[in-house]
Ligand SMILES: Nc1ncnc2c1ncn2[C@@H]1O[C@H](COP(=O)(O)OP(=O)(O)OP(=O)(O)O)[C@@H](O)[C@H]1O
């Protein structure tokens with residue numbers, strides 16, 4: 001269970017999150033929608049303890065992480081697998097080294113065990129054949145898959161966090177990533193997906209939050225979302241009508 005309790009956050013005295021409160025159970029599948037710059041990525045960074053709120057509390061599995069130090073946060077971070085929005089891979093390292101990086105960082109596995117695990121992870125996301133390639137030799141869709149494999153490398157996450165996992169991808173690759181997201185969440189592991197693409201959100205989530213002016217102005221299921229009378233949500237929904 002993750003709880004945001006009256007969280008305020010600002011960058012350089014400019015408020016990004018204003019009194020945000022919500023709770024998400026570890027097995028839930030939640031999409032955070034909203035316009036550019038509405039604070040969606042900021043929410044994921046706060047969950048990972050990469051940023052600290054100005055005020056309010058963030059409670060994960062009953063523990064208040066708001067004022068925890070780096071050592072304790074490391075342990076909290078291992079409960080999540082996160083795929084970041086930007087620059088998901090290290091450009092100077094091969095696919096293999098990118099995925100192995102987290103294993104070297106977080107585990108004490110031998111080189112042989114690392115190689116085996118890297119292959120397993122790449123197979124899981126369907127890009128084992130790319131093991132020796134460099135990131136700039138990958139297509140966008142393969143890049144995202146490797147990023148997912150890398151995020152899975154560190155641990156057996158309780159919950160998946162995805163920041164715009166399908167942006168910039170063609171519809172077929174986006175569809176593949178959505179399938180992968182759904183497959184990984186089989187067995188009751190929850191997810192939070194931040195996305196502009198309402199169609200993809202609907203494929204993987206069943207609870208939707210819509211951010212506007214620094215806070216969620218909508219929080220509900222699919223049926224409630226399609227009937228919501230928030231003007232911005234109506235605009236997001238028009239993408240669906242177009243794709244029918
Ligand atoms: N490191 C930073 N320093 C200063 N301002 C920042 C920083 N990161 C983000 N911001 C600002 O905070 C606001 C929220 O950013 P955030 O990245 O959370 O938005 P977002 O909802 O994820 O947007 P997008 O959909 O474009 O990814 C934006 O106005 C952005 O300009």
Ligand SMILES: [Mg+2]
Pocket residue numbers: 040041042085163
């Ligand atoms: Mg973002």
